[in-house]
Amino acid sequence: MSRSRRQPSKPRSRRAARSPHELEKRIYHLKTLYEVSREITGLADIASITKNVLMMVVGTLGVERGILAVSDSKDNTAKSVSHRGCDTELEAALGSAIGAGIIGKLCTDDEPVVRHHDDTSGFLAALGLDVWIPFTVNETLVGGLGLGPKLTEESYTEDDCELLVTLVNQAAAALRNAAAHEQVIRYAEELAATLKRIQLLESMKMNLGKFVPTAVRALIEQSPEAPVFDKHHEDVSVLFADITGYTRLSAQMEVEQVNQLVEVYFGAFLDEIVTYGGDVNETAGDGLMVIFHDSDPRRHAMAAVQAGLAIQRRTEEINGTLADFFQPISMHVGINSGVASVGVTKIEGAAGTRWTYTASGTTTNLAARLAAIGEGGYVVVSEETLRRLDGGFVAEDMGFPSLKNVTEPIHVFRISAAATTDSSPTTPIERRKHPRRPVAWPARIWVDDCCIDTSILNVSLYGVCVAPLEGATLEIGQAYRLEILSGDDVRFRCSAKVCHISERGSGMETNQPCPLTP
Amino acid sequence: MAKAQEITVRQAGDVSVIDIKGDVSSTTGQPIEDAYHKVTAAGTKKILFVFAADCYINSGGIAILIGILSESKKKDQKIRMTGLTSHFQKIFAMVGLTKYAQILATEDAALTDF
Numbered sequence: 233m234s235r236s237r238r239q240p241s242k243p244r245s246r247r248a249a250r251s252p253h254e255l256e257k258r259i260y261h262l263k264t265l266y267e268v269s270r271e272i273t274g275l276a277d278i279a280s281i282t283k284n285v286l287m288m289v290v291g292t293l294g295v296e297r298g299i300l301a302v303s304d305s306k307d308n309t310a311k312s313v314s315h316r317g318c319d320t321e322l323e324a325a326l327g328s329a330i331g332a333g334i335i336g337k338l339c340t341d342d343e344p345v346v347r348h349h350d351d352t353s354g355f356l357a358a359l360g361l362d363v364w365i366p367f368t369v370n371e372t373l374v375g376g377l378g379l380g381p382k383l384t385e386e387s388y389t390e391d392d393c394e395l396l397v398t399l400v401n402q403a404a405a406a407l408r409n410a411a412a413h414e415q416v417i418r419y420a421e422e423l424a425a426t427l428k429r430i431q432l433l434e435s436m437k438m439n440l441g442k443f444v445p446t447a448v449r450a451l452i453e454q455s456p457e458a459p460v461f462d463k464h465h466e467d468v469s470v471l472f473a474d475i476t477g478y479t480r481l482s483a484q485m486e487v488e489q490v491n492q493l494v495e496v497y498f499g500a501f502l503d504e505i506v507t508y509g510g511d512v513n514e515t516a517g518d519g520l521m522v523i524f525h526d527s528d529p530r531r532h533a534m535a536a537v538q539a540g541l542a543i544q545r546r547t548e549e550i551n552g553t554l555a556d557f558f559q560p561i562s563m564h565v566g567i568n569s570g571v572a573s574v575g576v577t578k579i580e581g582a583a584g585t586r587w588t589y590t591a592s593g594t595t596t597n598l599a600a601r602l603a604a605i606g607e608g609g610y611v612v613v614s615e616e617t618l619r620r621l622d623g624g625f626v627a628e629d630m631g632f633p634s635l636k637n638v639t640e641p642i643h644v645f646r647i648s649a650a651a652t653t654d655s656s657p658t659t660p661i662e663r664r665k666h667p668r669r670p671v672a673w674p675a676r677i678w679v680d681d682c683c684i685d686t687s688i689l690n691v692s693l694y695g696v697c698v699a700p701l702e703g704a705t706l707e708i709g710q711a712y713r714l715e716i717l718s719g720d721d722v723r724f725r726c727s728a729k730v731c732h733i734s735e736r737g738s739g740m741e742t743n744q745p746c747p748l749t750p
Numbered sequence: 751m752a753k754a755q756e757i758t759v760r761q762a763g764d765v766s767v768i769d770i771k772g773d774v775s776s777t778t779g780q781p782i783e784d785a786y787h788k789v790t791a792a793g794t795k796k797i798l799f800v801f802a803a804d805c806y807i808n809s810g811g812i813a814i815l816i817g818i819l820s821e822s823k824k825k826d827q828k829i830r831m832t833g834l835t836s837h838f839q840k841i842f843a844m845v846g847l848t849k850y851a852q853i854l855a856t857e858d859a860a861l862t863d864f
Contacts, residue, residue: 257844264809271776271810284810287776291812294845296820316813317820383816383846 254391261395264292268399272406276413278302282314282375285403289377290316293392297360297380299326301335302407305374308333317380318359325358335366335376345393363388365400369407377403446511447525447574448589461589463575469524469536469567469617470596471510472603473501473543476562478518493558494518497550504542508535513590521600523574523591533569533620537647540565540611541625544649547608562608568599569617601635602644615643623697623734626708669748677728678713679704688716689737691746696728697737706730706738714740716747723747757781759789762861766794771802776810786818790825796864797822800857801833812845819850830860 268288275281286300297317303310310330318326329335334355346364348356356364361378368374377400382388388396452459475481475497482490498520505512505522509532514521522539526532543565551560572591579586590596602612618627627645635642673688677698684704689697696714698706706712708730716724724747728740755772766789770782789797799815801807807815822829829851834842842848854860 253844256840260841260844267808267810284776287779287810287813288808290816291776291809291814291845294812294816294847296816316817383849384844385846 258391261292261391264288265395265398265402268402272402275406276410278312278407278410278414279314281403281406281410282312285399285406286314286316286377289379289396289399292395293379293388294383295379295381296383297322299359299361299378300375300403301326301330301378302369302373302375303330303333303335304372305333306372311373322359329355329359335374344397345388347388363393363396365396367400367404369404370411373407373411375404375407445513445523445589447523461576461587463573463577465571466525466574466591467529467532467570468572468574468591468595469532469569470572470591470599471522471524471536471540471565471567472519472600473522473540473563473565474519474603476564476608481559481561489558493561496554497547497561497563500546500550501543504546505539508539508542510535510539514588519603521590521596523572525574529569530620530622533567533617534624536567536569537611537613537617537621537625540567540613541647541649544609544611548649564603564606564608564612565610566599566602566604566606566612567617568595568602568614569620570595572596598635598638598642601638604636605630605633605644606646609649610646611649612644612646615645618645618647623736623739624732626733674717676715676717677701677706679706691748693745693748694742695731696740696742696746698728698740699737700735701738706733708733711743712740714742755781757785759785762798764794765796765798765861765864766792767798767800767857769800769802770805772805774805774807774811774814776808776813779811779814782814783818786821790821790827795826796828797830798857798860798864799829799831799833799851800860801831801838803833803835805833805838807838807841812841812847815847815851816845819847823850828864830854830863832857832860 268285271284271288272281275284282300282302286298289300290296290298295317297315299313299315299318301310301313301315308331310327313326313330315323315326334353344365346356346366348362351357351364356362356378359378360380362381364376364378366374366376377396379388379396448459448461451461475494481493485493501520502512505520508524509526510522510524512520513523522536524532524536524539526535543563547561547563572593572595574591575589577588577590577592579588598614602614606612612630613621613627618625621627625647627647630644630646632641633644635644669692670690671688673691674685675688675696675698676683676685678684679701682704684701686701687699689699691697696716698714711727711729714726714728715722726746727743729743730738731741732739755770755774755778757771758769760767760769768782768785768789772778774782786797819829831842831851831853832855834853839853842853852860852863854863
């Protein structure tokens, strides 16, 4: 806060001895004070305040030359300068005084008004001023009001100085408010600009997000200032999917139709991929490369297969829906699981650098080759992927087909979408929440009122794996009566629903907790 | 409430007459300065300011007039004023304006005084 200037001292006897002329002048001064107060109250900018106050001071005291300057005391730069009756030479001298930081400091210890004859700096003489009243606006801004000789050629009286100090105090208060107002406006503008930048960044983030894999977004969000994209080895499942005969379709259809077709099908695929936690890494016209990450290698393999099967199911659905508009399409889907080099691949050229966040290596290459031998309605998986599914799907052995550029024999399987109706991404994963114990317990199962002897191969809290039956076939999704025996006695009885069937046996979910010990 | 200002310029022989109606203040002074500059540009050496009876002139307005008188002095122009109430005649005398511009009771008196 600025301090108010101390009023000049005045002998009491002189107050009583005022002439009618002095009284009239006094009344005029008071009127000016009132008008200054009224005029500057409504002003919110520093330049208008300095101009108006100076004009009223000049008119009240009848002077040709007047200066009201406000400067920044930190760097001695002019904030606002108003002057009357100054030629260019004087303006230059004023500029120099502001630059030298004089205007706010020029004061004597006791008197608020510096008179010409008291000024040892030569500042008043240089500017042709008789009086100078320095003032402080706030922590940063200082100012001064200077007046030249009066038109009447009279000296400045104590009354004049009292009026000037009061006017300066009023001006300082108004300038302080204006400075605060300017700061608020500045803050509001900065805030508006910041909000605009945030909106822009949000918009960029939203739009770039469409092109950026989820894994990359997660890395950036983990460490926004220095995201780590370095390549690292990670166990993943990679899914490749592409439209069978895309080139033929493209030749037969208009470009817009092809684009529309791709958008409809791939939009549906994307929903499924997102549902199963896949990260679309590449899209290339008719194809997708999707990476499935998970700390549990079985879980990402399961998710990838479920996504692949969902792609096949959605293809059939859309084929049916759009039968009147498009020829049905079929999708090749291939999945492989294993360690891949995951991270940024930089392609540097003279024109710049392009970054691609991907999974590369033989795991990925093999997934692409598996997709190439795929056919509609099936998901082709490697033996490694199938091994991780724990018999959760019906898989047909495709043997060791020849795969382009793959010299090592690869055991390949295919899983039918038609044979797998459970589209829930959680059911098989939920089923394996409890660890399985290998056992060899005698059991019997009722199929169509026939009791068939069998054995339990492994057991978990709510699941069993029943050995393949002789002379009977279980159906996926069907519940059967199951008894686990101890000698001739029934040790445990429950209802068990078939979740999957494989060569090794049938996985069944029980309706009550199973015994886990012999 | 401020009265609307009206500034007109007319010629009376070799005297440029600037008629001023309404309030004269720092914020409304520009038209008066403009009128002065206009007649100055036309080469006038004799200028008469005629203030209407209801004119109100505050200290900011006086500053405008001081500026004009200061400039007229440098340009060797003669300035006269008329129409001012006794109150403003006192104020003008108090601030020293009358040292540079004589105040006369009537326009005719002012015109013949040049």
